[in-house]
Amino acid sequence: MLKKIFIIIFVYKAINAIEPTANCVENFDGSKFYGCKLQSFNDIQNFTKFKLTINHEPGFQNNNVERISGSSLTISSFPTGVFNYFKDIIDFKITASQISKMDDPFFNCAKLQILNMNSNRLTIIKKGIFNECKSFQNIFLPFNRITTVEDDAFSGLINLQYIILQSNDFLIKLKKGAFDGLYSLEYLNFEYNLIEFIEEKVFYGTDELNLLMLNGNRLVSLNSASFSLLPNLKILEVNNNPIKAVSYDFFDKFPALTTLKIEGANCINNEFAEITAEVVKRFNQCFAEIVYCNNFNNICVLNQFIIDSDKKVFIEHLSKQFAVTHLTVSENFTMKSIYLGIFDSFTQLQIVNFSNVGLENMSNLKNCERCENIEKIILNDNKLSLDSTIDFSPFSKLTKVSMQRNGYKTFGSSNFKSNTVMSLNLSKNKISSMFINDNEMKNLIILDLTDNNISTLKGFSFGNMNKIKELYLDYNSLRILYKDSFNELINLEILSITHNVLKVIEREAFTELDKLKVLNLDGNDLQSLSTDEFGGKLPQSLELISANNNSLFGISRKFVESLSNETIFNAMNNPCSTLQDFSNCIELPQILCDFVYENQLYTCRIISARVVGTDYTYFITGEHKGSSTNINVSVLIADNIIDPIIENYKDSSKKHTKKPHSFYKNNPKEICLEHPHLKSITFDGMGLQDLNDFSNCVELRYVSLERNRLISISNTVFKGCLFIEYINLENNMISTLGNFMSPLNNLLFFNFGNNEMERIPATFFITIHL
Template identity: 20%
Template structure:
């Protein structure tokens, strides 16, 4: 029975459509049973004999310049009319006659269309219009009575419409108006009478519109407005402009030129939940924020604030005051006991007393990166006391030369710890004992010369480790110990030239390793040689001078086999005949070296200086034998690992022949130096002791 009903319904629909032939320039049924799509670069006029039962008509991408009077007057069933991407510049009076049921009109991307040349009441025949779209035009203005007959209008989208002004009353008395998008225009001023009487208005977007001023009480009748976006404009103040917005939830004023706030600027915003004032020129907020008792999110990043109080904002949960001129921690932290996120990074804060955050026992994220007091003296042992709920801690760009392990003991529960962009040279095996639950550890852009296997042992849930940007020349066997939970390892931009065959062994759970932008020319065949139940991504192609010769043959053989789980994409930098080719496309038999006898390297440090005076230079020589040519690096008594052309350690240089030159020795330079060389067949090393004589004056 149901099949019979469906068949009858289809016959009715098809039969109804079949009564009217489809114009040759159009395709009927493309937008549904009664939808018609017309277009083409050769079309200069609207098609004739459009079926009168059409519900949707889409005419796009034509050379039509004019909408004539009465061209749609037989289309009484039309609901949607789309006239985008044409060359319409003229709309004759009466052009929309007969469209009594239409709810959608789109005139977007008709760059020749200006409303200065159009009858202000051109839309009067579309009584049921609910959506008007005219993005990407050059409309110049919205006439005063343009929408006056469209009482059902709910949405107006004039984004990037070339507007230079809004005439008084152009959006007045539209009781059903819900959202207006005026972003990306050049509207210099918002007058007081533009939106008068549109009482159900909920969203206004004015972003990127070159607005310099808003008249007092411009939105006073929009008591139901919830979202107001005036960001990325040229406002210097908002004096009395926001009065009456008693239900506003979100206000974006970021990226303007606001210098100061008046005490009454936000006095009516009793329901405001989110306020963004970032990227302005505020030096002081005064008492303007003191009565925002519903405020949950406050963004004051990138201003010139020298002080700040949270008095009167008891519901704040998300606070960002980064990149200001704060000399001290903001006042009244005891008021914001519900705070979840606090970002005070990049401020010249001079003091961080112990227990200063003790009242923030609900805080989940704290960012104290680039703080003057930490840069001057490190993070005090009791600085984080009381942060019992903290999940994420960021202490970046603070010139730390060691992990602040004592301070970390107060936040044992954290899961994300970032110490990136500091000057940490070594890691101790006890550095992370108190924060063993960390799952994401970021140590990028420090001065670590070795992978700290002992320091990683305390972690039981570590899944992400970022060591990128460190001067890591060599990753030795079993460097990551038993980090079986690790899923992502970043070693990019790290000066790597040698990775030992078992360096990543026991990382059974790792899904990706990033070694891009290093000095790698080859990889060991056994590097990734163990079974996985999931695909493994080795990001290695970008920024490495891969040399596709015999040294890459074992690796290519290991990863380029059917069914293997390693996914990588390595392109050769040399030899010249393979430059730019994918390693996997080169037959294994062609991966050869020009060696009469291939052998592991040998190392000879004879001829090195045995002693020198403090302050004087020293040269330690390292002659390397073997074929193919091996990578060479030196390990110093201070723990530095230095390879040719490494610039992180000033005063040291490894020359092309392997000689380590110390420009001017210091007392810490005394001790054993080890020269190591490695190729794909093996590794050799030899130590040499340097003695330093102190010259008495």
């Protein structure tokens, strides 16, 4: 008897000793242990292990765990009754595992809102399995093996809003009653299953449904009997189904429908004949965008209309007024010129897409009388060229035009007329010259001439286009930028000339660009940069100058000193044979450069810091504190560098160096002794085998040690580092975890993925708040 009393007292004390700290665990993400050798659910969820090993004592039922996340579990089901001890769980996520069944009842969690079991092996959703989950809002079960959704499987889940069951390759039929009572359901996704048949009134009661996705199934017809009245359905997607028939009253079920997508039906030679004129007439007038089958051979697609390529039928089908805002013609429909009166039936049209239909002539546009609301026209992948005059004058609200991949060699006022267009995309043509007179395109703001045949700007006249703010000349063949190249573009803010063959920028080429914010010169052959190109001084508006991947051998000191403290200058992947012009510059702006030392590539990011020395021995990210003799390191970068070099210069006037050394490799304690103000340490890919002590870095907040050879971590390694928020130990060889995290009360993120751990000790999370 005394022995039994002693055991009871011992268990009671053990429970009360652990419970207060276990209550601190509110969010445990098991995915941070991905790729390890954890064998069971109990191992990956340490607090669950507490409860199971102490015989499910009731003292652990209210531990405030709100989120569970894990992946790559090898178990097929969860321990019986395990969810009885997660009364406060809100979010449950177990993905990419082998869970094959959910026992009845699976959950006993009245507060659970989100269930995510993506990529498991579930085969059935049973009736009553979620009876206790009255707070359910989202259910994600894609990429399983579900064959059956039983009647009333989701019964009583009045708060459920999202159900995603896509890519369950064995689901063939949707049964009546599966979604009864889901009054709050808004989103239902059954994409890429094998659904051939939908029973009558299967969606009965889902009055709030907004989006229904049935893409990639085996539906052969759209029958009104299968769908109850869905008064709020706005988007219906049935792409990539072998649909051959649509019942005449099908669309009467969806009075609020705005978008129907039925692309990729496997119909040929008008096999879609059962979509008759009667069906077309019943299309509700609130449709905004209807996209039909792109794979039809002899059928043209114009949103609400399925029409063949005969012009008479075309006009006949357009005889009625519709409130269409987006108009797209099928790629399989050939239209060499715009049909007269094509827009007359679309008084509210805003966007027109005539891409890849073989257009050669746009002359009939000038006769359009009812196109005043069109804002955007897309004419990509056609055969428009210099001989094609396009007069957009009738389009009083037109602001965007895209004519990519046509045949233009020259472009100008003679073949493009508009005073309202603000954005013009002419990329991937063959343009080599442009001439715009003073009366055209005067409101243009964005001009894209990417990937053309422009080798010089001498043949360019931008006329009265002085409102342009963005000009893109990337992927051309420019060799020289002349003094007067951009004189007319006084409001230019973004100039991008990447991936040309630029070698020379003449003096004062950018002088008139007082409002320039971004200058991108990446991927050219420039050998130097100075302020001469800007007329002696960089504009104060500059936010970014990028000259990566050039042939820069030097950058003038005056250029660097002209950069404002807010300007970012990028010059990575350049030879930079001397650094003399960078030496002893106080209060440099943000600069990002690459340098080579003894065949090693070093990346240096200077944030208001001083670069000392001319022999590339000081390559750290620093923070200048306002004194010429005091530099406190805030970030130390040593990614994939075996022998990083750190110098703590006491006197910037003495340019001295040390030989390379590798004390970081096995003794990071020395780093902390020399740099106690470190806030961030990154030692990725350095082959570290042991960590001694970071305790001297009392301000440390960020630690990344991934891709090393760490086997274990001592319990005192972070002693004194009370402010650490981030620890990354991914891709090491750690087999055991001690209590080294015990002082880290501010920890927000950790990652131990791809290590050698087989078990996680029960005490690991007891003294930290996650």
